[in-house]
Amino acid sequence: MPKVGMQPIRRQQLIEATLQAVDQVGMGDASIALIARLAGVSNGIISHYFQDKNGLIAATMRYLMSVLSENVTARRQVLGDDSPRAHLQVIIEGNFDASQVNGPAMKTWLAFWATSMHQPSLHRLQRINDHRLYSNLCCQFRRVLPLDQARSAARGLAALIDGLWLRGALSGDAFDTEQAQRIAYEYMDIQLAKQECKSTSA
Amino acid sequence: MPKVGMQPIRRQQLIEATLQAVDQVGMGDASIALIARLAGVSNGIISHYFQDKNGLIAATMRYLMSVLSENVTARRQVLGDDSPRAHLQVIIEGNFDASQVNGPAMKTWLAFWATSMHQPSLHRLQRINDHRLYSNLCCQFRRVLPLDQARSAARGLAALIDGLWLRGALSGDAFDTEQAQRIAYEYMDIQLAKQECKSTSA
Amino acid sequence: MPKVGMQPIRRQQLIEATLQAVDQVGMGDASIALIARLAGVSNGIISHYFQDKNGLIAATMRYLMSVLSENVTARRQVLGDDSPRAHLQVIIEGNFDASQVNGPAMKTWLAFWATSMHQPSLHRLQRINDHRLYSNLCCQFRRVLPLDQARSAARGLAALIDGLWLRGALSGDAFDTEQAQRIAYEYMDIQLAKQECKSTSA
Amino acid sequence: MPKVGMQPIRRQQLIEATLQAVDQVGMGDASIALIARLAGVSNGIISHYFQDKNGLIAATMRYLMSVLSENVTARRQVLGDDSPRAHLQVIIEGNFDASQVNGPAMKTWLAFWATSMHQPSLHRLQRINDHRLYSNLCCQFRRVLPLDQARSAARGLAALIDGLWLRGALSGDAFDTEQAQRIAYEYMDIQLAKQECKSTSA
DNA sequence: GATGAATGAGTGTTCATTCAT
């Protein structure tokens, strides 16, 4: 029974079915038929809401990115402390949030990364995402460090966050959030300490 | 023109064609037909030397892992200095060696990671590889740090190396080896410094 | 030109194409492509209506069985005489009906039998069919003979019917229905006579 | 290590491997590779001793036929009684011999029959076999019955023997030799009795 | 808006056969 105004509902329904499918069988075996079955709709509907399979994949990736982004934003808004350290902590916590370190999300991100190497449209999305983390980190470090040091610290912390996330994802075991955060905080504090040392000596 | 004793030659030929194919079109589109064409052999030969496509993929992954492993081993053997720092440097350099940070290798590793999430046999290989890096790092840190600190340092450095590698791979640009090494060396030295501080104070 | 409600039509279409293909080239060479071509549809449609080739084969076998069964049932319904002999004649005639002793049907039955030896699902169907003939015969003999004799008579007549059918099928020539029926009737009458003799002597 | 005079040995080796393969996986899946593996030889050797796969199949069928034929011949040679009834019993016993009613033999015969419908060379072999049974039976009935009755009796008994064999083969259970022989003997005796009746009345 | 029938190219895999060794 067709209805009007179904577009946003259907789109979200299909995106979630896509995540579910990738989690269950991997991106390679996540066929249109499986996704449609998981969403409880017909095969044909997908090309109605998304141009084709690539469109659905890209939309799903954009959705995942927006969840991450909104997560960090939300955490920042309830932040009393405005110090760089507090902001950096929020970014770290957001990246190790439960919404990012569960099985489905980790599998989907990995699949997206691999796919993005050969699909310009996905690659663009992926670069935006990567740059956002670096940019957010750099922005905070910049408040207490000279440009070069801030950039280097941001690159290092971004890499450390992604690396901790990656190794956790690939391990197959449950993600050890506490351990990851401890290591990231330590790195953050070491980088922030450079400023203190300098200002102390000055 | 059939010959005897072709097995090792053909196997290597096919593994290299697989790397080439994954580099060109991605793992999803790296069909048997394409790999065979790139290798200059017939389709059927693949099941003659590898049981099936999965066998070829797994063999290719094992090959990539052995290249990385042998690279580090070779560097270690020409090492005059036996200090932990020298050994750690060798491991870092090995992971950022040209054989690991070029396009084909990076694309193939990413594809393997994504695939391994849904293939137990590949996942096992992948865990061995992950553990080897951690284990090698931990072994060196252990020489100068207490167990807990050594483990933490190894986890952090392993994550930093993988993260630097990953972000470099995903960037699409040429890998900035010097920058990555500088950041990794800094982290290594900070961790090693914990021991020196302690022994100094003692 | 897609339409709705095509399922029963397409299924019958494909079953008949399967019979045609087996008749023409044998079951071993009755490929999906050939069957689809004979049916005038695309290859892919077969997995849409039947799970796979085995599904199509099993459906075809069920169809052949139902034709035989309905044939006997139809003959029985126009039967004025309710005597065991009349019923047995109907069964014999049904098994030597033109629908069973033509080339395609005979080739297909033979192929099914051979295949059923290695496919549990087909074997089950085949046993049901075999048992039906025996059961129908036994039921009629039972009306005039003690259980043991009825069973023996049914086994013998079932074997004779199948044997006559088989030798006719394998001969390659046109089936001599009259001759086969004469031999089967004789056997039937001999078995039925056992009762008459007994009742006469009583 | 090649040897001379291997031909008969190798041929028999391969024929027996073929029977084994057909028993295990059916004729459809009895590949050259499987047969060669079961025989413990290389793939290529088959075309050396038999022209191609069809040659091997035909040779296997000829072998099976000769076993049946020699079985009956051997039983006849140890026969004291020269009566038609004794000879007919020998034929019946030979057809229900253990060499004919075991799984492998039954599966192979069925497969041959189905295949022979589409292969002239096998069909010729098969007709020779069918005719031999009829001819042997007819020859014995002819000694006591007029031609027409002998032919009819032979046709009936041949069909009954084949039918009993067939239904036993398809049942999947162990062959009930005693029951089959009892039914066949009864038919034989009824046909032979026609002569006695006539001669008695004469 | 939504369905599912239909397509046909493409996939991995199997296989009988050939032939240099």
Add this chain to the structure above:
DNA sequence: CATGAATGAACACTCATTCAT
């Protein structure tokens, strides 16, 4: 004699996509 490397066509099956309803 015998091997097994190599081929390439054929196979069943999958799939994204299209489109009449």
